[in-house]
Amino acid sequence: MPLLDQQPLGAIVLDIEGTTTDIAFVKNTLFPYAEARLEAFMADLTPTAEGQSILAQVRAEVGNEDLSIDDCIAQLLAWARADQKVTPLKALQGMIWDEGYRTKAYYSHIYDDAAAHIQEWHRRGVPLYIYSSGSIAAQKLLFANTIVGDLTPCFSGYFDTTTGAKVDPDSYQKIAEALGLSPQELLFLSDHPGELAAARQAGWRVCAVQRPGTPDFEPDLQTIKHFGELPIAFSEA
CATH class of the missing domain: 3.40.50.1000 (HAD superfamily/HAD-like)
Structure with a gap:
């Protein structure tokens, strides 16, 4: 031992x-990539089970089960811009970063x-x-x-x-x-x-x-x- x-x-x-x-990699590469892709990526993801799960988590987080899809996406974007450590945002960012790694956008x-x-x-x-x-x-x-x-x-x-x-x-x-x-x-x-x-x-x-x-x-x-x-x-x- x-x-x-x-x-x-x-x-x-x-x-x-x-x-x-290096914190600069996260702040200058990963975060901007996820923020730029967030709206379009979430729009494509919404019909899937993963997308519905993220929407449900956003609604639970803000305490409004009737929050529209557009408002959910706007909330995710607001959290991203404020660097909020909110679980549904982190899950979504992970999916977007997966795309970036797979396309060799960065290492x-x-x-x-x-x-x-x-x-x-x-x-x-x-x-x-x-x-x-x-x-x-x-x-x-x-x-x-x-x-x-x-x-x-x-x-x-x-x-x-x-x-x-x-x-x-x-x-x-x-x-x-x-x-x-x-x-x-x-x-x-x-x-x-x-x-x-x-x-x-x-x-x-x-x-x-x-x-x-x-x-x-x-x-x-x-x-x-x-x-x-x-x-x-x-x-x-």
Whole structure:
């Protein structure tokens, strides 16, 4: 079993934006692509079961079961422009991004150190998971289509907003229960102070990831600028 600061480490859970992946890729490539395609894509999707499910989720979210299709689409677009982490929007964005990946409109960015260490940790048997506000489908697409190839074989599972908000300690308790691990065995890597605080409140070990452009973190928070700076040791036995 690997050790972090001499304590057993059961799994590493990773954020995406600003942690494994340059936030600029999401903001400057994925979000604009999804926003530009949203209205036409949703219009085509509406007759399908997936489309009807998204419409139902939008209506439930706004508390109006009679909201028209056009108003649902307008609401989705408003959420997208405001970067709201709303589950039906995230599901729809994932479908649109799938289209973009399939048509080779782009490949996912991943930091060199993140790609190298994700592969190395996996090789050494460390269970790796993702917890991101993007849908699980979108997470899988991102890691399946990176600039260094398909990294999905390195991950044991994924969590998104269906588990709960990333700034809610209960979400991290749920993940620990789902993984069958004590919070103390889990390490969360993120660039978001609110997420790190929530995970720490749930009993997890946390480490802030400071990428170029990330604001400084509080001095009491363990911070790294490179995945190789994590004090993880492996038994060679």
